[in-house]
Amino acid sequence: xxxxxxxxxxxxxxxxxxxxxxxxxxxxxxxxxxxxxxxxxxxxxxxxxxxxxxxxxxxxxxxxxxxxxxxxxxxxxxxxxxxxxxxxxxxxxxxxxxxxxxxxxxxx
Amino acid sequence: xxxxxxxxxxxxxxxxxxxxxxxxxxxxxxxxxxxxxxxxxxxxxxxxxxxxxxxxxxxxxxxxxxxxxxxxxxxxxxxxxxxxxxxxxxxxxxxxxxxxxxxxxxxxxxxxxxxxxxxxxxxxxxxxxxxxxxxxxxxxxxxxxxxxxxxxxxxxxxxxxxxxxxxxxxxxxxxxxxxxxxxxxxxxxxxxxxxxxxxxxxxxxxxxxxxxxxxxxxxxxxxxxxxxxxxxxxxxxxxxxxxxxxxxxxxxxxxxxxxxxxxxxxxxxxxxxxxxxxxxxxxxxxxxxxxxxxxxxxxxxxxxxxxxxxxxxxxxxxxxxxxxxxxxxxxxxxxxxxxxxxxxxxxxxxxxxxxxxxxxxxxxxxxxxxxxxxxxxxxxxxxxxxxxxxxxxxxxxxxxxxxxxxxxxxxxxxx
Numbered sequence: 001x002x003x004x005x006x007x008x009x010x011x012x013x014x015x016x017x018x019x020x021x022x023x024x025x026x027x028x029x030x031x032x033x034x035x036x037x038x039x040x041x042x043x044x045x046x047x048x049x050x051x052x053x054x055x056x057x058x059x060x061x062x063x064x065x066x067x068x069x070x071x072x073x074x075x076x077x078x079x080x081x082x083x084x085x086x087x088x089x090x091x092x093x094x095x096x097x098x099x100x101x102x103x104x105x106x107x108x
Numbered sequence: 109x110x111x112x113x114x115x116x117x118x119x120x121x122x123x124x125x126x127x128x129x130x131x132x133x134x135x136x137x138x139x140x141x142x143x144x145x146x147x148x149x150x151x152x153x154x155x156x157x158x159x160x161x162x163x164x165x166x167x168x169x170x171x172x173x174x175x176x177x178x179x180x181x182x183x184x185x186x187x188x189x190x191x192x193x194x195x196x197x198x199x200x201x202x203x204x205x206x207x208x209x210x211x212x213x214x215x216x217x218x219x220x221x222x223x224x225x226x227x228x229x230x231x232x233x234x235x236x237x238x239x240x241x242x243x244x245x246x247x248x249x250x251x252x253x254x255x256x257x258x259x260x261x262x263x264x265x266x267x268x269x270x271x272x273x274x275x276x277x278x279x280x281x282x283x284x285x286x287x288x289x290x291x292x293x294x295x296x297x298x299x300x301x302x303x304x305x306x307x308x309x310x311x312x313x314x315x316x317x318x319x320x321x322x323x324x325x326x327x328x329x330x331x332x333x334x335x336x337x338x339x340x341x342x343x344x345x346x347x348x349x350x351x352x353x354x355x356x357x358x359x360x361x362x363x364x365x366x367x368x369x370x371x372x373x374x375x376x377x378x379x380x381x382x383x384x385x386x387x388x389x390x391x392x393x394x395x396x397x398x399x400x401x402x403x404x405x406x407x408x409x410x411x412x413x414x415x416x417x418x419x420x421x422x423x424x425x426x427x428x429x430x431x432x433x434x435x436x437x438x439x440x441x442x443x444x445x446x447x448x449x450x451x452x453x454x455x456x457x458x459x460x461x462x463x464x465x466x467x468x469x470x471x472x473x474x475x476x477x478x479x480x481x482x483x484x485x486x487x488x489x490x491x492x493x494x495x496x497x498x499x500x501x502x503x504x505x506x507x508x509x510x511x512x513x514x515x516x517x518x519x520x521x522x523x
Contacts (some may be wrong), residue, residue: 008266015269015507021239025341026237029226029230029233030230034228037470038470039192039469039470039473039479040236040463040467040473040477041233041236041237041238041473041478042237042239042478043238043476043477043478043481044461045233045461045463045464045467045477046463046469046473047463067461068399071460072461072462074460075463081468094417108188108192
């Protein structure tokens, strides 16, 4: 099963298996990662699963996958950077095995 | 005040009713009697009333009502804060729904705050996730088509009874793994329970629902299938099977939370569309924008409210609230906050995407939100294929009745 490394804002790092086809937000929720809230459950309506894709992975992950994601990111609570994504919109594939995401200080 | 979901006890929280029971810490200038859900001005046009509150009411005020006194928040920003801080604004004891004190149960997961909340959500989230509900798309579409076949050629229908209510109930039965021949019975139980305003009828309906669901749960324990009743009845988070009280509270909550809200949403939206043919034409002309259409309609026609109990003293907007006070976020009003949604009563499918409050936010955010969105979307698509032009029946009288879910009681349409 592909692995994702979640690095909290304070530097704590946790690695979890995230099933193929699941998204990075759900992987965090199932495993109690604190830095992801994901309150709308992946409906592209809340911007509380904001993450920064590690620089080494931005090429493979790519930018926002829809206009809605792009617009919602603007209302994210923490600073929005070029590598910002909503983690509910990053679906796990074999190619993303080993993905590293950094979590912002706050989601609200 | 962490509660033990397997051993439920009725909450011992003060319930204050009427002007005689306004606590001393409430500043007199913030006291109002808005008549939310029952006053004649509210019932005349509930959404117009709630939109106008941004001009006529303080952003946070103390509403005194025969149904219970409570702080009432109408600003989008305040609702986000309240709903996102369960440590301050608790859900435990905040659900007004009456239950038998001798056979008490919690509505799960809505009455369970973190840290235990997620244990229950993880059981059903895969089913109700955006991807999970997509598996139901074909089935929902077929249910919508079957209903339309009954009346599309007749040139008229009573929307609420022929489409708005049976569609969500059919879909609910499919998801739960319950038989379709229960559809009309479930509709009448839900209507009796939530719309009769008669305690005797409500009690009778609750007893019928309880008896039926308990028997269904027992059957699914003996013969598991892939429906949600079976999923809950046979789940064992962290290796511990759910207790009977937890299973019943969970299944019962899905019934109460999942039916009336979708009825009301469809009924509101179809009333609006019947009176705005130009919006119907726009929806038909922009098939690829259906998701935006649904989101904006859900913002404009939100149907319910979200209550909490203060777990500690807390000051917001300079108002000092006390532990034990109740507060409600008036979600439709929050969705009309002009600071967030300029020209808020206008239906504009091209608004920038912002957090709408139709489904609340925070840990207790509606788990049926994606299903509701999908049902509204499919209902629109299938209906407009068969009935692309329609209007309110001439002489129709639109009536709203008091209750926690806002929508027209009857909706006769012609085409």
